[in-house]
Amino acid sequence: MTDIVEARNLEKKFGDFKALDGLDFSVTRGSICGLIGPNGAGKTTTLKALVGLSDVEGDLRVAGRDPRVSRHKLMEEVCFIADVGILPKWFKVNQVLDYVEAVHPRFSRERAEQILSTTDIPANKRIKELSKGMVTQLHLALVMAIDVQLLVLDEPTLGLDIIYRKEFYDRLLNDYYDGDCTIIISTHQVEEIETLLSDLLFIDNGKIVLDAAMQDLENIYSEVLIDAGHYAEAEQLGPIYHRDILGKRAYIFEGVDRNRLRELGEAATPTVADLFVAKLRGAKRE
Amino acid sequence: MDQLKKIILKDRYSVLVATIIIYMTVLMVEGLLTGREARVIDLENPYFDFDVRDWERFRQSRDDSGSTSPDSA
């Protein structure tokens, strides 16, 4: 089995609002998958569904289990950091370690303490006395000391300053990721994680609008900068999106041969951020 | 059975309603089977049939209803 997450036709309604509207996707083992979408697109609902914290309809298997039925069994194999899920404020740092050590069979206290020793988090402080950055560091240290198959991170760096954000991702990639485990990250700050992703999922209005491996992007998507006056030629090839830059126009194409595009101008692979805007805006224009 | 479970576990309201229905059913069936007293709280209150034109009778009925205040003894 190569897919650690298999989701088919997930649906979730809050009243009349469809948070998830027939979501289909899968995540390959060993990948680092970015779930990217605007606010309210269904990112958090999707990730909570993966760990059994949101009841959704449809077929869902995570690490071979249905998270709705056996959340606590699943959580031995999966770690989750929620976007707003703060650690309990009244815990002291070493009490959290005690708790996770007793409760989680795959937690290595040694490793957690070793990671914490590289930070300035004092073991005797209560969590409410720590800064937001420190709490995130602590949570990451806990999670990194647990040997799981899948790590689910929902906006893990929300509200952190740039230094903590950089450190967070560096740590995750260098100290944690070993190729065996799978990481799913949701964020709306695409630029920051672009380089570490291996797979990309765009979500909008409860639907997946793009599902691709990073290495395939260049075969599918191209961005061409075209001088004024040649727009019509570009339009003929059916671009999915364009934007104006300093009197020129950048067109993004999907599934158009690079060699053909080179006749129009220099073709490159669009950045994830540009692609994101293109896919979302493009979808709305139709 | 699976269908029933699905309905009960649909959302927090269905769980609440299902729990309360089972709870009340068990409570009432047991009460009837074991012959527990079915009425314990008497909600009749002399103040409720107060008639302004019959002030004397109202006072009478209030005193009769077993008030323990010293001046009525």
Added chain:
Amino acid sequence: MNSLLPAQFVALLRREVLENRTLFIAAPAVLALVLLVFALWIISMAPSARIAEGVEYLSIMFDGLSPAEMAPMFLMPAIPFIMMLYACVIIYLLNALYQDRKDLSVFFWQSMPVSNLGTVLSKIVTVIAVVPVFYVAILFVFYLLVVIALSLLGLSYDVQVAGLGYMFLAAVVSLLLFYVSTFLAALWLLPTIGWLLLFSAFAKRTPVMWALGVFILLGFLEDLIFGTQFLGNWIESRINFRQYIVLDLPMAMDRLFSYDMLFGIVVGAILITGAVYMRRFVD
């Protein structure tokens, strides 16, 4: 069942105590302190002849009784502690499955491999068996301080105080009765525990309003639709204060194995099961 492994369950209980140390430890400790200060104040007001008389009377009051026979008398000074325990436990139960949803730490708790059953059971065991332990410990210190104070007073007035030691022994035996009483009372009130937990897990805000409101509404509807008051009858069956105190162990056994106790546990189990399933919905 993995979630009920001893080590994990102990960690869950530890969490409850750490999180609620104000309710479980600070509250009764402050009560004990207030009572001690109050007692000292009374003594300081009394004329010395009365004090000497009083201590002497206390030291011979129980002459000829064994500590076990004396023990029930010492449940009397524990009554304020029992009332405090109930008040704190009600607050605790209403918040137990609500507070973490409100402050969003629920996403941390639920990201651990702990089942909903384990979580809910840990709250119930905390109430039934763990909280009374702290009360017993605080009452022990409380009685010890009272006896020491009385002995010092007695010695300073040259009164025989040997009887006070005997009295302390009885007070210690009474702590066993205290523990058994609160343990049995919690079982006796298991339906209430289940009811509060159910609404603690259910409510998006103010669980107390939901718990009370639905109860009253339900009693009203039962009367209206079926013309019966079994819900009211249930309340009436639990309001007698004597039910909450046991005076000796045979009495405890009678209570434990009575039909009403067992039926209460069945009804409580229904509500607790509801609370376990309700815990699935955290957002």
